[in-house]
Amino acid sequence: MNKPLVGAFLAALLLxxxxxxxxxxxxxxxxxxxxxxxxxxxxxxxxxTVPAAKAVTFAGTVALSxxxxxxxxxxxxxxxxxxxxxxxxxxxxxxxxxxxxxxxxQPSSRTFTLLNASGSGVGTLKASKIxxxxxxxxxxxxxxxxxxxxQIQDSYGIQALELETAHPTAGTAITVASGYWKRTYSCDIxxxxxxxxxGRWTWKDSVRYTPECRTIGGTSGSPVIDDATGKVVAVNNTxxxxxxxxxxxxxxxxxxxxxxxxxxxxxxAQQTYNMVPCIGAGSKIDLTREGCALPKP
Numbered sequence: 279m280n281k282p283l284v285g286a287f288l289a290a291l292l293l294x295x296x297x298x299x300x301x302x303x304x305x306x307x308x309x310x311x312x313x314x315x316x317x318x319x320x321x322x323x324x325x326x327t328v329p330a331a332k333a334v335t336f337a338g339t340v341a342l343s344x345x346x347x348x349x350x351x352x353x354x355x356x357x358x359x360x361x362x363x364x365x366x367x368x369x370x371x372x373x374x375x376x377x378x379x380x381x382x383x384q385p386s387s388r389t390f391t392l393l394n395a396s397g398s399g400v401g402t403l404k405a406s407k408i409x410x411x412x413x414x415x416x417x418x419x420x421x422x423x424x425x426x427x428x429q430i431q432d433s434y435g436i437q438a439l440e441l442e443t444a445h446p447t448a449g450t451a452i453t454v455a456s457g458y459w460k461r462t463y464s465c466d467i468x469x470x471x472x473x474x475x476x477g478r479w480t481w482k483d484s485v486r487y488t489p490e491c492r493t494i495g496g497t498s499g500s501p502v503i504d505d506a507t508g509k510v511v512a513v514n515n516t517x518x519x520x521x522x523x524x525x526x527x528x529x530x531x532x533x534x535x536x537x538x539x540x541x542x543x544x545x546x547a548q549q550t551y552n553m554v555p556c557i558g559a560g561s562k563i564d565l566t567r568e569g570c571a572l573p574k575p
Contacts, residue, residue: 279368279417279476279498279516279527334503335395338439339457340403342390345369346458348501349392349403349423349430350510350550351438352557357428359561361438363390363405363421364550365499366515367413374413377478380575381411382563386421392434397460400434409563410556414573415482416548417515419499420563439501442509443554446485451505454487454514454547458496464505465490474546476516476529485512485547486531493517493545502547510550517545 340347340363347365367381368374371388375381386405394400404424411419423430427438446467454463465488474484485502487493493500493514502512521542522528529546531539555569565574 279479279529334453334455334462334505334508336393336397336455336457336460336462337395337436339393339455339501340390341393341399341457341460342369342388342499343371344458344496345498346456346496346500346514347390347421348455348457348510349427349436349438350441350501351427352441352554352561353443355427355438355557355561357431358426360406361403361423361425361427361430362409362557362561363403363423364501364510364513365419365421366417366513366548367411367419368417368515369499370408370411370419372408372411375411376413377480378414378573379412380414380573381408381419382565382575384408384411388421390421390423391457392430392436393457393460394434394436397457400436403430410565410572412573413479413481415480416552416572417479417481418513418548418550418553418572420553422561439503440509441554442504442507442511442551445551446504446511446549450511452487452491452511453503453505454491454493454497454500455503456493456497456500456514458500459494461497463491463493463497467511468544471531471546472534473532474516474529475524475532477524477526481515481546481548483549485549486541487545487547489544491545492543512547512549514545514547518542 388405391399405421409422471484474481500514524530558564
């Protein structure tokens with residue numbers, strides 16, 4: 279998976295080492311291509327008309343000590359609500375949660391560097407708790423901050439990224455925006471994976487990128503942004519680094535009939551529309567809300 283980097287020194291050692299998406303980093307601006315054998319077999323037909331794309335910037339993204347993330351809000355969030363930071367479950371400072379493990383309301387004092395549109399750090403945000411975190415069915419963490427959405431906007435002029443409420447579609451033009459590397463990756467959604475298996479973990483209905491999104495070490499937790507709407511549709515989390523089948527750092531796809539497909543060099547994300555029903559009044563995580571299907575403790 280896009281495992282977290284352990285500090286900048288390790289990140290530097292890993293540059294160009296060929297270790298998968300978030301444990302290894304390729305030099306920025308790499309032009310290496312995915313082999314024909316690695317290219318996804320599923321194709322889509324582009325629509326006749328495409329909405330005008332919005333410029334995707336780094337505004338609202340954050341850098342963690344080992345991963346990327348973003349300040350996000352549900353469509354119903356109030357300015358006075360405590361802000362939420364979205365990242366991966368495997369990026370939590372408490373370590374990888376095991377299969378079936380769900381973290382709720384765990385105290386945290388983790389800090390995040392908030393970036394502006396150009397990717398410059400403009401301030402430090404602090405968590406009060408891990409509101410939710412898991413690697414079961416999805417790979418997700420949500421931190422509740424000590425600052426409200428309004429306070430962040432007043433202090434830094436930056437608005438939170440809005441979470442999309444609908445399932446994305448194949449062919450959508452997307453940008454993966456990494457706050458850790460201050461680098462973006464542009465491609466399309468190639469399709470969706472019934473089950474994505476990696477080591478001990480299984481994720482459902484994962485997003486598969488087209489080959490252009492060659493995410494690297496430290497991009498774990500990056501928001502996946504719909505270019506047309508500017509909304510977050512997924513959170514970047516893994517990729518198959520060496521063509522192995524269903525092992526750590528080498529996720530495999532399993533279809534409804536149990537058939538396994540390995541796509542070396544292809545990267546993936548976990549959808550986020552299904553989080554929205556679980557965010558209640560005050561931007562609090564409420565797993566008992568109608569329509570909330572996130573795994574429960």
